[in-house]
Amino acid sequence: MIKIGIIGGTGYTGVELLRLLAAHAQADLRVITSRGEAGKKVAELFPSLRGHLDLAFSAPDPKTLAGCDVVFSATPNGVAMTQARALLQSGVKLIDLAADFRLSDAAVWKTWYGMPHACPELLAEAVYGLPEMNRDRIKTARLIANPGCYPTAVQLGFLPLLEQGLVDTQHLIADAKSGVSGAGKKIEADLLFCEAADNMKAYAVPGHRHLPEICQGLDAACGTSVKLTFVPHLTPMIRGIHATLYARLTKPGTDLQALFEQRYAREPFVDVMPPGSHPETRAVRAANHCRLAVHQPQGGDIVVVLSVIDNLVKGAAGQAVQNMNILFGLDERTGLDHPAVLP
Amino acid sequence: MIKIGIIGGTGYTGVELLRLLAAHAQADLRVITSRGEAGKKVAELFPSLRGHLDLAFSAPDPKTLAGCDVVFSATPNGVAMTQARALLQSGVKLIDLAADFRLSDAAVWKTWYGMPHACPELLAEAVYGLPEMNRDRIKTARLIANPGCYPTAVQLGFLPLLEQGLVDTQHLIADAKSGVSGAGKKIEADLLFCEAADNMKAYAVPGHRHLPEICQGLDAACGTSVKLTFVPHLTPMIRGIHATLYARLTKPGTDLQALFEQRYAREPFVDVMPPGSHPETRAVRAANHCRLAVHQPQGGDIVVVLSVIDNLVKGAAGQAVQNMNILFGLDERTGLDHPAVLP
Amino acid sequence: MIKIGIIGGTGYTGVELLRLLAAHAQADLRVITSRGEAGKKVAELFPSLRGHLDLAFSAPDPKTLAGCDVVFSATPNGVAMTQARALLQSGVKLIDLAADFRLSDAAVWKTWYGMPHACPELLAEAVYGLPEMNRDRIKTARLIANPGCYPTAVQLGFLPLLEQGLVDTQHLIADAKSGVSGAGKKIEADLLFCEAADNMKAYAVPGHRHLPEICQGLDAACGTSVKLTFVPHLTPMIRGIHATLYARLTKPGTDLQALFEQRYAREPFVDVMPPGSHPETRAVRAANHCRLAVHQPQGGDIVVVLSVIDNLVKGAAGQAVQNMNILFGLDERTGLDHPAVLP
């Protein structure tokens, strides 16, 4: 059994992590910390967990966390970087679900997140936890930066094209639609039911924090500095990301369907759907899968990739568990191998 | 492993059964029939099952079904009763998720379902599959009538009060709100997104088919013929039933909270919440639990019981699997012991 | 033209009032105050009003308000009562959309709203602005307490029965379902999209502030002190209240359909639907109508009344405009005579 701690589990990523770990045969959840909710039973905050989890939130205590094999940090951006050194020194593996260790360049991080990085020396060591890209490095990592939700959906969709150098890397477009839980459990006006329901809007068109994260991964895939136009949209659904990706083919004639199928043939959580498919977000609701389809409308030179994930699972907590499985040598599917909830 | 067949698995109850069985350690799904979809892969109809189920729908074949240990019938009302005799004769256990065997009186059945019953002689043998009421009879049954969704939520809420003779049985009120999937995957105008979204309405106020089913169970619980006003409402959500129950206390002074807690103390899937609670449907989304709260507003003589279930799980497929577990001597929670999906 | 001021127009009731007044031929909106948003164009906060309203929010200024014929107060509870005296003294008519003047008893008000009343001497003068009950008194009022949303739907449904003394007044039940905007534009966790969507729950079962308001009106209608069990539910829709009302008939034999039709024959905004109807909330979406249907299921002694309104229109801003029309001798339908938005 893997001894597990969670720092900050009161948000949507936290409760999803709890849901997944509750059904994970090797997970031994020892501690979950929250300053604000210390002393309260987790199941009191999340009645969905009544009968599944008897634990209470506790105030953060370095000793308790140091006794864990792995700690998930599900705090807001900027918190994990203040705790990482101590945790790593005590021999704990750390999986950060926030953005603190996703960008390798501390200056870029500061630009997008508005604060200096607290432990830039760890950025080089941190492994970006997208298993389809970095599985081998994940196996031996001490510190894993769990990818963002948009970056997961967008990178998995673009990777095969970029790795093979098939498209114009200077005019990539990612039009992404996210369910509201992608914003976390923030108490903000925009996220109120009456603001978000029966409504669609783009946001952050001038620049979204996930842009540099996506570009960093795409750059690595193609060996050049890509230019991406990334437009996220707030969509009236609870979970799910639908990324619609556009690129101009510079080398026509490739069998794109075969390319995608081969790229992901051994990936347990990436499903390349048959030609002509239109994946829908509910086909991955509450599941750790990414489903992809690739189109070339009217046989023109624009390739369209459709990529769907559940932002709370493959886009957050599920991917974190997948990373834990890899870290500890378990079958990668352990605790994650259930079908999506449909309808 | 239990050899399982499913008749008619193309609706919402069917796909939910497939989702639950895919994660059930003892389930060996052998066959799933559908005349309309014969030959098509199940995962083609339900992409959520891609990677989890390689089976294709097949035309109904008595021999194949006869080789199963248990058959779930997830067809429209009136189909299972034409197949029950043959299945039982071949030694198969039958769990019918439709209404064919729920009412013990063939005349009442005909009145509410508009057709004569095809095998009235089996009605006496059929066991109404509400484990919290009939667990012992379920253990040895050949034929189980899986309860309706409204009846499950309403009966579980009223049972403790009626069994103890605490309320006026002639003026019971059940105001029930159901997600749209409660109507099944019918292609009807009322169930279109643009008709049902952002909208609330009562329906079938003059009389709903679940009324006699509920009354039959309540009658048995209190030994008299109850009178129930049952008003179902179509609610703009996919899953979930919220039943709000009202009864006049005739014997004041009982500790209702204690009564409910004791009644369900050993039930793995009925959760009596703390005093003052307001259970919400999402706290049981995709899970087999019923959560209850009991209130006595302003200390008056009206008791209010709040009862929530997921209509597709405890109200249909989950309860069917629970019944299968009981039938085959498994731990009742096998394959059903995962937390709800929240948010 | 009626010179109009609005105090506090940044919530949902405020923006709805602005929408209705923008299309009202006799409305001359002079000022809208908000401390927090002073200086900002109204259309900047509410882009739906771009092109319809060039006004900016201003800091509250007694002189400007004193120059109005009528002032709508759309502030949180407890604010209007601190401003009422001064406004009335300056000769302005005041329509309060909050709860400050709805209860005639200052002690009851304090009990439910948790603060002493700031001007109890005005409670006797204030007229409860339900036109179907108090039209004549509204005509000559200086101060109108605009009814709450639940109280509007519930009272209109019960009135005919109580006025005629047809039902057991000690066991009335109102099971009410409200869209989320009924809670106002509060930035609270419960009202987040991810908390309220695809979910149903009851709340405030031990006691909701609208209970004494409803009872006060029902008491007046039947001349006795009624007992009402009132259970509100949060429903995943933006607008709309569906009240399902239950009462035990003590005088059988009355033609209830005729009773309701006669009671509301001359009411421009109450629609008694044909026998057997199930009104839906979207049939009054964005409109000032209340639609009612009356049922007597299975011919028993329980009468069921279904009552739907749009909580922001007949339940708030529309009824306020209706009251203004009455106050100023206009046709009651002025600015309110448009059909509902469906779908």
Place this chain on the structure above:
Amino acid sequence: MIKIGIIGGTGYTGVELLRLLAAHAQADLRVITSRGEAGKKVAELFPSLRGHLDLAFSAPDPKTLAGCDVVFSATPNGVAMTQARALLQSGVKLIDLAADFRLSDAAVWKTWYGMPHACPELLAEAVYGLPEMNRDRIKTARLIANPGCYPTAVQLGFLPLLEQGLVDTQHLIADAKSGVSGAGKKIEADLLFCEAADNMKAYAVPGHRHLPEICQGLDAACGTSVKLTFVPHLTPMIRGIHATLYARLTKPGTDLQALFEQRYAREPFVDVMPPGSHPETRAVRAANHCRLAVHQPQGGDIVVVLSVIDNLVKGAAGQAVQNMNILFGLDERTGLDHPAVLP
């Protein structure tokens, strides 16, 4: 008063037309035909119209229609073209809300709509009813082809860029998200609440019927044959289209904000929002406006235009009424000048 007839008013476009005409001071609705619903009161089918419309559906009768000044055809594709000749010969103006007269090339029409055109000789005469493009021709037209919903949103967003020759016309991208009512009131599985709610998917990526319609308009605007990748998405909302448009700037340095503002300065129903805006669909819900914002993310060479409309209003019935107003010399805003319904 304009004497008006409607052919086929039982769908969503029909009921929206009825809602708008009910509040139109110059509209005299004489007849509304439906074979299927003949004899039934319109308000029985659409309870939202109770009290606003006393008309019943009638079987189509050439004489009655011939007595109208204008006839709106709100039938499925392929019907209006069989009736156009007779109506025009009787001196009636015809506004077709379906696609029959939108494409000027009968061969292209046949390719995309799967049937030969019934009156190709009228295609040259028909005026494409996008007032912002063709106002002068609309004034004197006999036959107006009311634009599709996607084409309205997409063309209004691209027009300024194409008219000025600022972008690469061979790689235009329109990523469009539509509410479910965009599909009409079709009784199809994909449009069921439980299929469409809490879900997002692209559809018709290989080719959608609105593609040639959009391209025809864009070709005219820039004088060349454009290439457009058009990806529509089904979005879980009732109304609203959000089109996100992408183009590569070939002539940098233009003040795009000024360009858009000037282009639409005199348009009553096109609102160019301030720089940095993100228009949302609810800001035009139930209103005839198109709201636009133009962005140039990170100062690169990709221009992003955000365009929102209500598909049933500016995308269908509202634009049809706008066309009628132009045809009959009324103020274009008559009956259409109300704010959007928000929230």
